[in-house]
Amino acid sequence: MRIEENYSLLAYNTFHLPVKARWFMEYGNEEELGRIVRDEYFQECISLHIGCGSNLLFINDYRGIILHSQIKGIQLMEENEDTVLLRIGAAEIWDDVVACAVSKGWGGIENLSNIPGEAGAAAIQNIGAYGVEIKDVIESVEAYNQLSFEKRTFTKEECQYGYRYSFFKDEHNEPHIVTHILIRLNKKPVYVLQYGKLKKTLAGYPAITLAHIREAVMAIRKEKLPDPGIIGNAGSFFTNPFITEQHFNGLRVQYPGMPYYPASDNQVKIPAAWLIEQCGFKGKSHGQVGVYPKHALVITNLGGANGHEIALVAESIRSAVRERFDIELTPEVKYID
Numbered sequence: 001m002r003i004e005e006n007y008s009l010l011a012y013n014t015f016h017l018p019v020k021a022r023w024f025m026e027y028g029n030e031e032e033l034g035r036i037v038r039d040e041y042f043q044e045c046i047s048l049h050i051g052c053g054s055n056l057l058f059i060n061d062y063r064g065i066i067l068h069s070q071i072k073g074i075q076l077m078e079e080n081e082d083t084v085l086l087r088i089g090a091a092e093i094w095d096d097v098v099a100c101a102v103s104k105g106w107g108g109i110e111n112l113s114n115i116p117g118e119a120g121a122a123a124i125q126n127i128g129a130y131g132v133e134i135k136d137v138i139e140s141v142e143a144y145n146q147l148s149f150e151k152r153t154f155t156k157e158e159c160q161y162g163y164r165y166s167f168f169k170d171e172h173n174e175p176h177i178v179t180h181i182l183i184r185l186n187k188k189p190v191y192v193l194q195y196g197k198l199k200k201t202l203a204g205y206p207a208i209t210l211a212h213i214r215e216a217v218m219a220i221r222k223e224k225l226p227d228p229g230i231i232g233n234a235g236s237f238f239t240n241p242f243i244t245e246q247h248f249n250g251l252r253v254q255y256p257g258m259p260y261y262p263a264s265d266n267q268v269k270i271p272a273a274w275l276i277e278q279c280g281f282k283g284k285s286h287g288q289v290g291v292y293p294k295h296a297l298v299i300t301n302l303g304g305a306n307g308h309e310i311a312l313v314a315e316s317i318r319s320a321v322r323e324r325f326d327i328e329l330t331p332e333v334k335y336i337d
């Protein structure tokens with residue numbers, strides 16, 4: 001177990017904000033986690049469990065305890081003719097899991113290549129890209145209830161997955177700490193290629209294989225999204241909003257070229273990037289905060305910005321989109337005050 005006081009979180013947030021945590025605690029196994037969460041001082045403090053911080057915006061220094069897992073490992077739990085079941089430690093780097101699966105010829109997560117973050121956080125957020133969400137392969141999630149200290153295995157249904165949503169994200173539910181995720185992958189992969197650009201990129205390869213899909217996804221991401229190792233950012237800053245069909249039909253008269261994806265319950269999903277670009281933010285900057293020139297959904301720290309300044313730019317984007325389209329954008333990034 002590692003305990004640090006007034007600890008820099010610079011390496012633990014992909015916006016590269018030089019914030020500090022009053023306490024930083026890192027545990028290597030479930031027994032150590034149990035000791036931390038049962039501790040009286042811990043229970044009195046505010047706390048936040050983080051992964052790589054690839055979806056966090058620290059507005060200030062954190063006054064409580066930052067918890068970080070070091071539970072790693074990719075265990076083969078079951079194998080049959082068609083599938084494998086893997087149990088993955090929450091602190092395993094998600095892209096290492098994808099690389100491992102692809103190298104073994106196990107399909108299901110190749111479209112989720114190169115997404116920053118750890119496996120536990122990936123399952124909590126239900127990460128998604130190029131037609132695949134992690135929920136498509138999740139079999140169950142192991143987690144500790146932070147109030148009762150009980151360990152529970154959540155079935156996929158109990159995780160209540162939705163678009164960038166799970167039981168673990170909902171602040172109305174009792175807080176849980178995810179220790180392991182179990183995913184089932186396919187030994188006879190079924191490729192998901194409906195994302196136009198992916199299909200087009202793959203046309204340049206001699207054959208469609210898991211490795212080629214991974215390569216193509218990485219190339220597409222590289223072309224459109226900034227590398228958080230170089231430019232501070234947290235990927236998509238907002239989720240794509242859902243609006244009613246009626247609202248959509250009204251807007252479409254004025255904006256016939258508006259891209260959209262039909263969704264269930266008479267709703268339509270609109271790409272937030274398009275709305276933001278229409279409002280003129282793409283490629284613009286305010287102080288040290290930029291809107292990425294190649295993708296309007298990504299807000300960047302051009303160097304030296306603080307969380308408050310990033311939040312202000314996000315707020316002006318939200319107001320502009322609200323005013324022009326009567327659509328409310330919801331941050332995908334979690335604000336930590």
Ligand code: EPU
Pocket residue numbers: 128129130131195224234235236237238239240259271272273274275277282294295296297332
């Ligand atoms: N578009 C613009 N301007 C831009 C960029 C995009 O108008 O600057 C429009 C285009 O019409 C484009 C559409 O937006 O067709 C959608 O863009 P893109 O395919 O890049 O996807 P996205 O909806 O912006 C979502 C995920 C990404 C994921 C991609 C690919 C969310 C919030 N984001 O982005 O996930 O990689 O699809 O599947 O759902 C992330 O969550 O951090 C993330 C990067």
